[in-house]
Amino acid sequence: MTESRRRKAPLVADKRYPSKRRKPTATKRAAKPAGKKAVARKTTTRKTTRKKTRRKSGGGGGGIFRRFFRWVWRLIWGVTWRVGAVAAMLLALAVGVVYTTLPDVNELLDGRARGSVTLLDRDGKVFAWRGDQFGGVITAGTVSPHLKNAVVATEDRRFYRHFGVSPRGVASAVRINLSEGRGPLSGHGGSTITQQTAKLLCLGVPYVPSEWESEAAYESDCRQGSLWRKGKEAVYAIAMEVKYSKDEILTIYLNRAFLGAGARGFEAASQRYFGISAAEVNPAQAAMLAGLLVAPTRYAPTNNLQRSQDRARLVLGLMEAQDYLTTAQASSARSNPAQLSEAAAARAGGYFADWVITELPSYFGADTTDDVVIKTTLDQRLQKSAEEALKYIFQEKVREGSEAQAAIVVMSADGAVRAMVGGRQTRVSGAFNRATQALRQTGSSFKPFVYATALELGYSPLDTVVDEPYCVNIPGSGEWCPKNYTHKFYGRVTLADALKNSLNIPAVKVAEISGLDNVRTVASEFGIESDLAQGPALALGASESTLIEMTGAYAGILNGGSAVEPYGLSELKLLEDDAPVMVTSSGIGERVINDKAAKQLTWMMERVVSEGTGARAQLPGWQVAGKTGTTQAARDAWFIGFTADYVAGVWMGYDDNTPLSGVTGGGLPAEIWKETMLRVTEGMTPTPLPMLAPDPPVKTAQPQRQRRQGRAFEDAINNLFKNIFGN
Known part of the structure; x- marks a missing residue:
């Protein structure tokens, strides 16, 4: 019995997994009943089918919603790709139309509506500019790499990767605007350099004076930020990307961008602020120039150098973060911020330059459409002398907080104006000039x-x-x-x-x-x-009278009795011409009094300074003639005097006619005159006055x-x- 049980175990094991261990033999398959096999297969098929049907139905009502959402999605997708395709076709058509209107890149580089005026001093050095300046064409290949990198880092870090419009930049700008409580299109624009260039080109609409109320109205229209305008701007930008290379677009931008103080383009700005070409600027200077793009007038270094330097530090940080500068280069640039050139820092002759421009025919001055170069009579050493003298007296001898004003004019005996200060704030342009207007x-x-x-x-x-x-x-x-x-x-x-x-x-x-x-x-x-x-x-x-009239009249006494017309222009020519258009060599006119009378009057006026009311104007070693003047209630105080070489006039008073306190012409005005002339005559050999004492x-x-x-x-x-x- 034991053996029987032992034998059954392997028999059972053999029968447990017959299908896995071996296939049935042909004889065995044939031995199975055919009908029974067919029925079994049919039953299996039905069960499988029912299970699949249940799976497709999703278990009841859930399948209905899935089918609905699938239908909605197909509808939306069908409409979207069709609308998208139509929009793409319309966009391509619009881009194509704009593309056909775009001129050669060289025609887009000088964006000035009017010409410029460059003023030179008597030695031929630039000291002032008026009108829109264009320093000449620069390209993305010839400009300093530091400047190119600074512009890209500041304005459009993905410039070389987008197609003219940056959706990411627009989305970011909208998010920032909304977070700051502004409208989505107000404030940050998210514009690429290409879009900014399109805006500078006013989307291809030229300025036609007869069609606009003013140039300002034209520029305001170009800068509007409506949704429709943004759309047109995007189309124009994409067309530019198709027409021009990236470097050509950047070249247009570098030449047309407004950078404060009348400078159009980076070459003009570099020349104005640093006295060098834009191809030569270092990282600190490049950062300062690029920093002007956000707000040219506010950050112009001639308006506020410290503010401009602070802005440049931010730009240097962007350049360092984007690997345009090494840490050492950025640190060095921060430690040595950009400084203005001597001419830009001094703003020498701001009042003088304004006066010269007003004396010109309008077609050579404010309304010029040409590039005009004017050589003037200004002597920058004398200009500095007058500015320093005025500053010294007000710091040392005028009570703090006083709103009293003063003006100075220095000229030669022939009427050539050598220096002019129209008020205590000397580094100005377009301000009220007390020397010529008061x-x-x-x-x-x-x-x-x-x-x-x-x-x-x-x-x-x-x-x-x-x-x-x-x-x-x-x-x-x-x-x-x-x-x-x-x-x-x-x-x-x-x-x-x-x-x-x-x-x-x-x-x-x-x-x-x-x-x-x-x-x-x-x-x-x-x-x-x-x-x-x-x-x-x-x-x-x-x-x-005005100070310049009075000083010119005294110059007539010095020159022997002939009338004088004060002048500041010695030569005017167009930039492209060699021959001057206008030349002035003297302001002396017709004789007013005879030579003897003029020399005797000079003798009388010399005694005013050496013995009389003008004693505070005495210059050691020099003969000085002059006259004090004080009006009723001391509302005006004057001293006008001359040596053999120069005539200088000084006025002091309040703009609102408030009486001066304790001031007469022989007081502070005479002292301002003396401080001015001490600096003017420094290093000069004293020359006797042309005077004649009367016969006793x-x-x-x-x-x-x-x-x-x-x-x-x-x-x-x-x-x-x-x-x-x-x-």
Whole structure:
């Protein structure tokens, strides 16, 4: 029995997995009943089919939703790819149309609507610019690699990888705008360099003056940020990508971008700010230039150098992060920020340049469509002297917080203006110029023209006049009684002493005897073009004039008595021409008083400085002639004087006519004049003034006749008084 059980185990094992171990033999397959086999297969098939059906049905209602969503998706996809295909076709058509309108790349490089004016000083060095500057064509291949990299790093890091529009950049800009509480298209634009170039080209619409209210209106239209405009901009940008290479697009951008201070293009900006070509800029300079793109006027280094340097540091960080600069290069550039060139830093002659431009015919000045080069009379050493002198006096001698203003003009005897300061803020352009635009009462600085008239009529500086109480009845105004500044009377004085001490009553009497009309004629012929007072107050400077007119009139005294027209332009030519269009070599005009009278007047004015009210203007080793002037209530204070080489005029006062506190022409204005001329004459050899002392009275055996000659002027005045007032 035990053996029987042992035998059954392997038999059972043999029958457990017959299909896996061996296939049935043909004999065995044939032995199975055929009908039974067929039925088994049929039953298996049915079961499988039912299971698959259940799987497809999804177990009931869920399959309906799947079929619905699948249908919706197919519908959306079908509509989307069809709309997309139509949109792509329309976009391609629009791009193709724009493509056909794009000109050769060389025609798009100079984007100025008007020409430029470059101003040179008397030595031929550039000191100022006006109008849109275009420094010349640069290309992406010739510009400094640092500048090229700075622009790409700052404005469009994926410039060389996109097709003109950057969806990622637009999405990022929209997100930032929304997070900052602005509209999606307000603020950050996400524009690529190509799109910015399209905007600079105004999408191919040229500026036609007759079609626009102004150039500003045209530029405003070009910069609008509507959705429709953005769409057109994108189309234009893609067309540019098809038409031009990346470097050609970058070249257009580098030449047309506005970079502040009138500079159009990076070459003009580099020349203006650094005095070098854009091909030569270092990383620090490149970063400063690229930093201007975001806000040219705000970040212009001529407006605020520190702000511009701070912006450049951010650009250097971007260049370092994008591997355009090594850590050492970026650190070195931060440690040595870009500095302005001497001309850009000094802004020498800002007032002067404005004045020169206004003196030009409009077609050569502000409205020029040509590139004009003007050589001027400006001497930058003298300009610096005047600016430093003004700054020194206001720092050392004027109370802190004072809003008093001052102006200075320095010129040669022929009227060539060498320096001009139109106010305390010297580094400006387009500001109110107190040297040329401010009409102010001249006070006693007008008196030399009263005595010039008397000398021209034959009177001597040694002729006398009585300083005594004096009143004049002025029709319509009543009685007018002038008084001296000291409120004292000095009796009989010579004309020379009357001028030296700036006595008012003698000046009025001399003007009356010389003829008020004659005085007005002499003053106007010397260049004082303002309306001159009609009454006797004319002698005391009741009329208004500008500082440049008064300084020019004094230059006429220095040059021997001939009229002077102050001028700043010595030569004008178009950039492409060699021959000048305009040349000015002198401002001297017709003679006003004779040479002897001019030299005697100079002698009288020298005594004003050496002995009289202008003592604070004395220059060690130099002969100086001049005259002080203070108007009623000290609203204006003047000192105008000259050496043998230069005439300088100084005015001081408040723009709103507030009276000066404790200031007269012989005070701070004389000190400003002295500080200016100390710097101007530094290193120069003193030259004597062209003056002539009057002959002293000669004692003879005929004292009666000599007394009559000595009292001729006084007798004439007395006779005049008798005719007017009787005995």
